Structures are given as C-alpha cells and as structure tokens.
Amino acid sequence: MTLGIFRRGLLMLLVALGLTRGDLAKPSKLVNCTCENPHCKRPICQGAWCTVVLVREQGRHPQVYRGCGSLNEELCLGRPTEFVNHHCCYKSFCNHNVSLMLEATQTPSKEPEVDLPLILGPVLALLVLVALGALGLWRVRRRQEKQRGLHSDLGESSLILKTSEQGDSMLGDFLDSDCTTGSGSGLPFLVQRTVARQVALVECVGKGRYGEVWRGLWHGESVAVKIFSSRDEQSWFRETEIYNTVLLRHDNILGFIASDMTSRNSSTQLWLITHYHEHGSLYDFLQRQTLEPQLALRLAVSAACGLAHLHVEIFGTQGKPAIAHRDLKSRNVLVKSNLQCCIADLGLAVMHSQSSDYLDIGNNPRVGTKRYMAPEVLDEQIRTDCFESYKWTDIWAFGLVLWEIARRTVINGTVEDYRPPFYDMVPNDPSFEDMKKVVCVDQQTPTIPNRLTADPVLSGLAQMMRECWYPNPSARLTALRIKKSLQKLSHNPEKSKVIH
CATH class of the missing domain: 2.10.60.10 (CD59)
Incomplete structure (x- = not known):
C-alpha cells in the first residue's frame, strides 16, 4: 500500500x-x-x-x-x-x-489520512530549489564584487557589456560565466524571463521576412529585440534552442541574452534579446561606408573567425557541436563598435556531433536566401544527410560576402558603389530559377574587379573568393583555412597566399 x-x-x-x-x-x-x-x-x-x-x-x-x-x-x-x-x-x-x-x-467525517510520500516529495523538491537559488544568488554577488576590480582590464574579448553611465553593467553581471546556464550562452532561464519583461522598446531599427528588430532599453543599457512574426515561429524556436543548448559565447558570434514569449497588444510575440550594435548589419555598413584595405581585412578576418567557431566541434563537458549557418549573407553579419564583425541569425542552423554521429537539421521549411545559394543547393544535388555539405554551402556564401567587402574598398583613389552579388545578372528579387540558370547552367560567379590586383590585401581576398566558389563543394576552402590565411595576410600582405 x-x-x-x-x-x-x-x-x-x-x-x-x-x-x-x-x-x-x-x-x-x-x-x-x-x-x-x-x-x-x-x-x-x-x-x-x-x-x-x-x-x-x-x-x-x-x-x-x-x-x-x-x-x-x-x-x-x-x-x-x-x-x-x-x-x-x-x-x-x-x-x-x-x-x-x-x-x-474534503473528508468531513474523520481526520484526513496523511500520505507522507505524496507530501514529502514536492516539499523536498521545493527545499532543494530554494537552496540552489540561494547558492546562485551568492555566486552572482561574489562575481559582482570581483568584476568591480576587473572591468578596467577587460576588452572586447570579455563577456561583459560596456559599463553604463550609472555604474557596472547589470547585463554584464548576469552574463558572467559563473551564473549563466550550462551552455554558457545566455542568462539563466528565470533571469531571462525577468529581463524580457523589463525591456522597454525604443525604436524599430530593421524589418525582414522574419519580423522586426527593435532597440530596447534594460536598466539604461541598449539591447536588440528581434520580434518574430507568428509564421516564423520555427526560426525563433530554432535560435532559442541553439543558444540555450550549446557553448556559443564568442567575440564574433552575436551575444545572446534571453528568449521569451510575451503578450503585447492582445497578441503573443516571440522575442529574442541580444547585444545591440549601432552600426547595424554589414550590408547597411557597406551602403554608407567606403573601406581602406586594412579595415576591409579586419572585417573579413573577424567574420571568418566567427564562421570557424560555428563550424568547429568542441569536445568535452563544456563543448559544443559543429554548426553550419545555412543563411550566411551580409545582412546576417553585424558590425560591432570596434569595427569587427559578428555572425547573427541562427534560425536555419544545422548541428552535428561526431561522437553520436547525430545530424540535427531542425524542421524549418525555409532553406536560405536564393542570391547566396550554392550551386548544389540550386540544382538540388546537395547531400542532406552529410553535415559537411552544409558547411560547404556556408563557404560559397562567405566568398560572396568577401566580394561585397572588396567592392567597397578604396584602391588608388577608386571605389565602386555597393552592389549585391550577381546584381548585373539577375533581377533585384531573383527567383530560384533565375539563380539556378546563372549559377548552375551558365556557371557564372560575380566579376572580380581587375583593380584588386593593385593591392596585396585585396589580391589575397580575390584569390580566396575564387577558392570559395569551386563548383565541386569538397574542393572549397574550409572556414579554419580561410581564418588562418586571412590572419597571415594581415601580418604579411606582400608574401601571403591562400594555403591549402
């Protein structure tokens, strides 16, 4: 009994x-x-x-x-x-x-029987949760005291947001690695809900097919709030899932703060709260800004570092699976205040773990942006059961982003206006068939300006683009090789070449 x-x-x-x-x-x-x-x-x-x-x-x-x-x-x-x-x-x-x-x-006629196991189970569980909460609060306070002496020594590589005018960053305190979730990627779940409900939306800074991006304020600090439309619930779910389950904290990956589902104006909104970068996307930045070769290289190296971190699998209890982005483009790369790039928008990402040989594709029906699709995607020959296939499509798209950067770089006083890849070959909003004809049938790639050969940095970028655009996916450069070659190019542009 x-x-x-x-x-x-x-x-x-x-x-x-x-x-x-x-x-x-x-x-x-x-x-x-x-x-x-x-x-x-x-x-x-x-x-x-x-x-x-x-x-x-x-x-x-x-x-x-x-x-x-x-x-x-x-x-x-x-x-x-x-x-x-x-x-x-x-x-x-x-x-x-x-x-x-x-x-x-109620049992009116006699004293109620006490089912001790039934009562003690929930009580003990609640006591354990209270103890864990007290321990977490103590650790937060301990880290806050340490951070007061560390802020002056921490640069862009730290996990802490810039100090606000009022004092130490509250988001920085929360995002310290000792008080985040096991993934090390965002705030603890209960804190996420607290932050999300205290954010005040200030201005809309972007719109897309996914919904809107707003600049918000939380205790005087700017944050970005990506509000997904109800039809793109799967992208919100996927980004939330990835940010909450893998170790993604990196200088060149957009910093995740919280995810929440909230009710506003009698409707349910899906929020993703991240660090805010006032320069906006690389696409926006290149519209406004011409580049010197060293700045172009800085943008390219930092974007490559972010992609290499996504693609690599880190083993161990605090590791991460390998991740392929699947929608890499200049609109999904943000420019930080230090003029480095960080990669954003993981709603279509694919994850893979070698140890279990498990490929997690998700169930989002969207397949990416047509203008940036690799030929094997356009002609539907991609091996969907092979994780490497998805990484190779990222490399094709990365070559197109390099092309966008190179066009806006000043060489001998000349520079071209910003244009998207294949601007002179397809309409403004190309169809799948438009892109398939140009990329697969005609085997076209964007024209690389001859003027790039006059500068060793841009000449190195041009060589790298070509090796990102091989029709044979397995012949393309890896993200790690791109990162190392670009870093070498930045140290010795006269002698550097892309290394196989």
Whole structure:
C-alpha cells in the first residue's frame, strides 16, 4: 500500500515539474508548449501534449507549473485532489494563458489520512530549489564584487557589456560565466524571463521576412529585440534552442541574452534579446561606408573567425557541436563598435556531433536566401544527410560576402558603389530559377574587379573568393583555412597566399 502511494506521489511530482517530456518517450507527433517550471531549460518544450499543473500545499500559495507531457495521458482525465489540479491540451502553446482553480476535496467525517510520500516529495523538491537559488544568488554577488576590480582590464574579448553611465553593467553581471546556464550562452532561464519583461522598446531599427528588430532599453543599457512574426515561429524556436543548448559565447558570434514569449497588444510575440550594435548589419555598413584595405581585412578576418567557431566541434563537458549557418549573407553579419564583425541569425542552423554521429537539421521549411545559394543547393544535388555539405554551402556564401567587402574598398583613389552579388545578372528579387540558370547552367560567379590586383590585401581576398566558389563543394576552402590565411595576410600582405 505504502509503495503504491509513493509511486502515485512521485508520478504526480513528475507531472508537476514538467519532466514527462519527449526525453522519456518518443511520441509520434510533437507540439510546442510554454515551459514554466523549475526544471525548464528554455521557455518552450516539446511533447505529445501541453500541461498546466496547479499545486497547493497547506500554508502556501498555489503554484502553477506549465510544461509538456508524453506519458500517462490518463492523468489528464483525473479529478482534482487536495494537492494538485491539472489540465492537458493538444495544440502548440495551448497552455500559455490557461488558468486553473484548485477545488480542494474534503473528508468531513474523520481526520484526513496523511500520505507522507505524496507530501514529502514536492516539499523536498521545493527545499532543494530554494537552496540552489540561494547558492546562485551568492555566486552572482561574489562575481559582482570581483568584476568591480576587473572591468578596467577587460576588452572586447570579455563577456561583459560596456559599463553604463550609472555604474557596472547589470547585463554584464548576469552574463558572467559563473551564473549563466550550462551552455554558457545566455542568462539563466528565470533571469531571462525577468529581463524580457523589463525591456522597454525604443525604436524599430530593421524589418525582414522574419519580423522586426527593435532597440530596447534594460536598466539604461541598449539591447536588440528581434520580434518574430507568428509564421516564423520555427526560426525563433530554432535560435532559442541553439543558444540555450550549446557553448556559443564568442567575440564574433552575436551575444545572446534571453528568449521569451510575451503578450503585447492582445497578441503573443516571440522575442529574442541580444547585444545591440549601432552600426547595424554589414550590408547597411557597406551602403554608407567606403573601406581602406586594412579595415576591409579586419572585417573579413573577424567574420571568418566567427564562421570557424560555428563550424568547429568542441569536445568535452563544456563543448559544443559543429554548426553550419545555412543563411550566411551580409545582412546576417553585424558590425560591432570596434569595427569587427559578428555572425547573427541562427534560425536555419544545422548541428552535428561526431561522437553520436547525430545530424540535427531542425524542421524549418525555409532553406536560405536564393542570391547566396550554392550551386548544389540550386540544382538540388546537395547531400542532406552529410553535415559537411552544409558547411560547404556556408563557404560559397562567405566568398560572396568577401566580394561585397572588396567592392567597397578604396584602391588608388577608386571605389565602386555597393552592389549585391550577381546584381548585373539577375533581377533585384531573383527567383530560384533565375539563380539556378546563372549559377548552375551558365556557371557564372560575380566579376572580380581587375583593380584588386593593385593591392596585396585585396589580391589575397580575390584569390580566396575564387577558392570559395569551386563548383565541386569538397574542393572549397574550409572556414579554419580561410581564418588562418586571412590572419597571415594581415601580418604579411606582400608574401601571403591562400594555403591549402
């Protein structure tokens, strides 16, 4: 009897904490759900259904937990008990705005029997969470004290945002590696929700097919808020998933702060909050700015460093899988205040781990930007089961970004206006068939200006572009080779060549 009571209490606790998710079973059809409980690793989860659980203990306020379920569907039909009421639904995010009322059952004729295992399970779990919270707060304060003496020594390579006029950066304190999630990529989940709900939107700084980008303020600091449209939910989900599960913190990858689903103007908005860079995208920067050869090289080297970090797999408990971007272009590369680049927009990214040989493609139907598609993508010959194939398409696109940079570089007093790749071969908004004819049938690549040969830096960039555009994908340079060659070019431009 006691064993049966304990099993029932344990199962109820699992439901309350949202642990009966897809990792316990493999449901045939998954839905996305709001995840709000102490065990959530991100603001959304996937399961066979969505759950809302209301738990009340004597002398405490009721607690509402939201999550996903994949096992024991009969619990969805169970009646309320003295400690818990629960609700299940079967559409994406159907548990986001559900409220539950607890109807406590009473036993009027005798003293209620105390099911100790049923009570002690949730109580012990809450005590552990309180202890962990206190430990986390102590570590945050300890790191804040250390950071006051370190800010003057930390440059662009640190994880800390610029110090605000009012004092030390609050986001910097939160983003220190000791108090981030296990991924080291963003804020702890509960802090993410706090930050997201305290951000004030100031101005819209960009629009695209995904939605809008706003400059926001959080305690006096500028942050970027990417607001996804409802039709691009999969991109928001994918970026949130990648940022929350892998170690992406790097100078040349856009810094992630938080992800949240919030209600504004009677509608649900999907937010991704990142560092803010006032120069905007490389595409915008090149429209306004001509470049000296050394600045062109600085932009190219930093972008290559970001791509190489994405592509490499880091092994170990604090490692990361290899990642291919799949939508690399000048609009998805941002220019920082120190005139280095960082790579953004991971909504189409693909992940791969050698140890498990697992290729995670996601389920976003978008396939990238047609103007930047490699020939094997346009003629639909890409091996979708091979991770290297996706890295090779990134290299093709990186060569096009180098071409955009090179055109805007001043050599002997001459420079060209900004133009997108293939501007003289396809319409402004080319179709898939337009690009396929030019790239696959005619085997065209952008024209490299002859004037680039007059400068050793630009001559090296021109050679690199050609080796990014080989029709045979496996013959193209790797991101690591591009990075090393560009770094060598910056140290000794007269003698440097692209090394195989």
